[in-house]
Amino acid sequence: MNMNISVMNIETPGSFWTDYELVDSGNNEKLERFGNYYLARPEPKAIWNKSMSESQWEKLIHTRFRTGAGFGKAGKEDSGTWEMKKKMSEQWYIKYRSPQKGLDFDLRLGLTSFKHVGVFPEQASNWEFIYGQTAGLVKSAEEHNLPKPRVLNLFAYTGAASLAAKAAGADVTHLDSVRQVVTWARGNMEKSGLDGIRWIVEDAMKYAKREARRGNRYQGIILDPPAYGHGPDGEKWKLDECLFDMLRNVSEILAPENSFMVLNLYSNGYSAVLGETIVKEAFGLKQDGYKNLEYGELVLRDSFGKNLPLSVFVRLAR
Numbered sequence: 111m112n113m114n115i116s117v118m119n120i121e122t123p124g125s126f127w128t129d130y131e132l133v134d135s136g137n138n139e140k141l142e143r144f145g146n147y148y149l150a151r152p153e154p155k156a157i158w159n160k161s162m163s164e165s166q167w168e169k170l171i172h173t174r175f176r177t178g179a180g181f182g183k184a185g186k187e188d189s190g191t192w193e194m195k196k197k198m199s200e201q202w203y204i205k206y207r208s209p210q211k212g213l214d215f216d217l218r219l220g221l222t223s224f225k226h227v228g229v230f231p232e233q234a235s236n237w238e239f240i241y242g243q244t245a246g247l248v249k250s251a252e253e254h255n256l257p258k259p260r261v262l263n264l265f266a267y268t269g270a271a272s273l274a275a276k277a278a279g280a281d282v283t284h285l286d287s288v289r290q291v292v293t294w295a296r297g298n299m300e301k302s303g304l305d306g307i308r309w310i311v312e313d314a315m316k317y318a319k320r321e322a323r324r325g326n327r328y329q330g331i332i333l334d335p336p337a338y339g340h341g342p343d344g345e346k347w348k349l350d351e352c353l354f355d356m357l358r359n360v361s362e363i364l365a366p367e368n369s370f371m372v373l374n375l376y377s378n379g380y381s382a383v384l385g386e387t388i389v390k391e392a393f394g395l396k397q398d399g400y401k402n403l404e405y406g407e408l409v410l411r412d413s414f415g416k417n418l419p420l421s422v423f424v425r426l427a428r
Contacts, residue, residue, distance in 0.1 A: 133170065146202075244259060265285075266284045270298075327365045370427045382407055
């Protein structure tokens with residue numbers, strides 16, 4: 111009897127996360143609350159009408175992001191400026207407190223020139239998965255007197271996934287090619303009362319290949335690659351050209367048993383089914399090659415019930 115499970119899901123952050131809310135979406139914008147502040151940002155996928163009137167939006171908004179001339183150009187970040195409507199801090203903190211005991215951390219947010227604020231809220235269900243998987247591996251390691259499980263977070267940004275793994279007790283390596291966001295992530299770790307994360311500023315592909323040559327293995331690997339990007343030494347990254355090779359390299363450094371992998375994809379052209387297929391092919395998964403394979407979409411649901419799809423994910427446990 112085949113006990114392996116492959117499931118497609120649509121997931122959204124739990125209502126317990128009181129410091130975040132997608133208030134409304136539509137007309138290529140989204141209105142979000144981060145802590146006490148309301149932000150309006152461009153959202154190309156919100157192609158329906160807003161549920162609230164523009165005047166209702168204006169009453170709430172603290173700041174609104176206005177795109178510049180480079181908005182939407184392939185290979186470039188969405189650049190622009192913030193139009194301040196009400197007095198607010200340019201940097202502030204929000205809390206993530208999960209029903210899973212021990213999954214607690216703080217995140218510093220800030221207004222960047224690329225419309226990002228330091229967190230992608232739809233990733234919350236990935237944090238929950240990472241914490242749960244890591245906690246199970248940690249417990250098993252303790253029972254068998256083995257070293258802590260090692261978790262590698264590639265393209266790690268400001269580190270929420272790294273914090274989830276660290277909170278569960280793993281030996282965590284956080285890698286990003288941008289030194290400033292690694293510094294940001296380190297601040298999040300310290301604010302959250304955690305320590306001991308290993309910080310690396312490096313090109314993800316180079317690092318994965320080097321770890322494979324060294325024979326190093328990880329019990330957890332997290333990937334959240336951008337569609338386009340550059341390494342610290344100017345290395346060019348184009349997801350369409352690199353993703354399969356990247357996953358092949360990851361398959362070499364992920365432990366063959368008692369391990370997990372999380373892949374998140376933002377690129378508009380990718381579907382959840384494509385993600386599932388590329389992971390199975392890159393890892394050479396046969397019918398007995400995994401305990402569980404989940405794939406699907408991560409969405410934000412606004413207060414009017416509209417689902418805003420923002421990324422696709424694939425999670426492998428074996």
